[in-house]
Amino acid sequence: MQINHKDGNKSNNCLSNLELVTPKQNMSHAVETGLKKGLPxxxxxxxxxxxxxxxxxxxxxxxxxxxxxxxxxxxxxxxxxxxxxxxxxxxxxxxxxxxxxGVSEAPKSGGLSSKIPLDIRVDIIRQLPSKTNKELARMIDVDCSVISNVRYRKTWKDAWDLFDKRSNDHPERE
Known part of the structure; x- marks a missing residue:
C-alpha cells in the first residue's frame, strides 16, 4: 500500500489530503490529474x-x-x-x-473504393432501390454500413457521378 496526496501536492501532508491506496490506484491518480504523462x-x-x-x-x-x-x-x-x-x-x-x-504527408489511401471495380460499384448503385443494404453488402462482401453510406451518397462519389451520367444519357422510358 502507498500514501496518495489527493490534491497532488506532496508538500500538503494534512490528514484530510492523504489516503491509503494500492500502487496501481496511485499511478492511475497521477495520470488522471496530469502529474504523470505517458512516455512517447x-x-x-x-x-x-x-x-x-x-x-x-x-x-x-x-x-x-x-x-x-x-x-x-x-x-x-x-x-x-x-x-x-x-x-x-x-x-x-x-x-x-x-x-x-522534405515530405510532410502520405497520399490518401484508395480505401475500399479502390478494391471494388467501378463498374461493380455502379451496378450496386443501380440496385439500391430494389435491394436491402444487407443483400447488397453480401454481394460484394462488405459491411452493411458501407452500403448505407453509398445509399446516402457519402462515398463512392466517382461511381455516383458515372451512374448519374449514364442515367442522363439513357433516361428510362415510361
Whole structure:
C-alpha cells in the first residue's frame, strides 16, 4: 500500500489530503490529474514498434503502400495505420521524417473504393432501390454500413457521378 496526496501536492501532508491506496490506484491518480504523462514512442511500454520501425511505416505510406499492406507487414491494425497516415498518431516521428526528407504527408489511401471495380460499384448503385443494404453488402462482401453510406451518397462519389451520367444519357422510358 502507498500514501496518495489527493490534491497532488506532496508538500500538503494534512490528514484530510492523504489516503491509503494500492500502487496501481496511485499511478492511475497521477495520470488522471496530469502529474504523470505517458512516455512517447518506443519508450512507452505499450508501443508495438521501435521509432525506427514507425519511421519505416511512414516511409512505406509516403511511397504509396496501402494501409492493409503496411498493417500486415508490421503487425498493426489497418485502422491504426490509417491514423498514422493522417497524422493522428506518431506526430513526433512525422516531424522527424519531414525534416529528413522534405515530405510532410502520405497520399490518401484508395480505401475500399479502390478494391471494388467501378463498374461493380455502379451496378450496386443501380440496385439500391430494389435491394436491402444487407443483400447488397453480401454481394460484394462488405459491411452493411458501407452500403448505407453509398445509399446516402457519402462515398463512392466517382461511381455516383458515372451512374448519374449514364442515367442522363439513357433516361428510362415510361
Amino acid at each position: 514512442g518506443q519508450d512507452n511500454s505499450m508501443s508495438k514498434l521501435t521509432d525506427h520501425e514507425y519511421y519505416q511505416v511512414i516511409d512505406r505510406l509516403v511511397k504509396g503502400a496501402s494501409n492493409d499492406e503496411v498493417s500486415k507487414e508490421y503487425g498493426l491494425h489497418p485502422r491504426y495505420v490509417s491514423l498514422i497516415r493522417h497524422k493522428k498518431r506518431l506526430i513526433r516521428i512525422w516531424e522527424k521524417y519531414a525534416d529528413a526528407t
